[in-house]
Amino acid sequence: FVENELSQPVETPRAATFTPWPRAQYPNPEQLIKDYYQEINNRNYEKAWSMLTEKFQQSGCSIAGNDPFQVYKNWWGTIREVEVITAYLQAWDTNPAEVYTTLRYHTQKGETSEVFNIYRLVTDPAKNDLKIDEVR
Numbered sequence: 664f665v666e667n668e669l670s671q672p673v674e675t676p677r678a679a680t681f682t683p684w685p686r687a688q689y690p691n692p693e694q695l696i697k698d699y700y701q702e703i704n705n706r707n708y709e710k711a712w713s714m715l716t717e718k719f720q721q722s723g724c725s726i727a728g729n730d731p732f733q734v735y736k737n738w739w740g741t742i743r744e745v746e747v748i749t750a751y752l753q754a755w756d757t758n759p760a761e762v763y764t765t766l767r768y769h770t771q772k773g774e775t776s777e778v779f780n781i782y783r784l785v786t787d788p789a790k791n792d793l794k795i796d797e798v799r
Contacts, residue, residue, distance in 0.1 A: 743770060
């Protein structure tokens with residue numbers, strides 16, 4: 664805060680905060696979404712699971728005391744394939760970064776549905792990696 668001539672505190676404008684990862688040192692956020700669904704499609708559930716933050720793993724997959732990974736694996740077992748139709752990073756100057764996606768799900772029962780999701784990505788600085796933290 665700075666004081667104006669009337670001695671009233673005034674908030675100093677803050678500089679823009681940019682996404683805290685150098686682009687060259689982390690995966691492309693749009694490609695991360697594509698890679699995630701490639702792992703799902705290849706049934707590499709452990710690898711796909713590792714692309715999620717622990718917070719998202721617990722909040723998205725905890726059901727009545729069941730093992731969250733087993734819940735996750737069982738749900739994806741009902742899906743035959745996921746097509747990533749679009750994946751667009753909205754801006755490099757936000758944190759978490761938001762990637763808007765359009766996905767087409769093909770179930771084991773032969774049903775197809777298209778959904779629009781917003782993926783919020785955060786950094787894992789220890790591994791120079793990005794993680795999916797939330798999907799809305």
